[in-house]
Amino acid sequence: MARYTEEFVFDGNQEQLEVQVQNYMDQEGFKLTNYKGEDVFKKGYGILTGPEYLKVEYFEGTVVLGAWIKFALLPGIFLGEMGITGGFGAIPKKKLKKRVTRIIDIIQEV
Numbered sequence: 001m002a003r004y005t006e007e008f009v010f011d012g013n014q015e016q017l018e019v020q021v022q023n024y025m026d027q028e029g030f031k032l033t034n035y036k037g038e039d040v041f042k043k044g045y046g047i048l049t050g051p052e053y054l055k056v057e058y059f060e061g062t063v064v065l066g067a068w069i070k071f072a073l074l075p076g077i078f079l080g081e082m083g084i085t086g087g088f089g090a091i092p093k094k095k096l097k098k099r100v101t102r103i104i105d106i107i108q109e110v
Contacts, residue, residue, distance in 0.1 A: 003068040004083035010063040012110040020106050067100045
């Protein structure tokens with residue numbers, strides 16, 4: 001159960017992409033935070049479900065997108081990370097996968 005990661009060739013305007021991604025994440029209720037030294041978008045606190053994370057990194061000519069959910073054993077007790085594929089945790093993964101698809105669309109539109 002690893003993080004989803006995908007790399008995209010990007011030759012558009014990075015500043016415009018950053019603004020559009022930030023606006024979309026704000027609309028979806030995600031907050032920019034630091035998680036283990038990484039700047040990521042996070043939604044949820046894991047009381048009843050694992051929090052969702054999205055990470056968008058910008059490099060010259062490339063955008064790297066990452067997504068994962070923290071796996072909760074008990075409320076507030078986490079064992080690890082899950083990507084957006086597989087049957088376990090299908091409902092939260094499906095929601096996160098839709099968000100990943102939308103960010104991919106934004107990357108391709110800019």
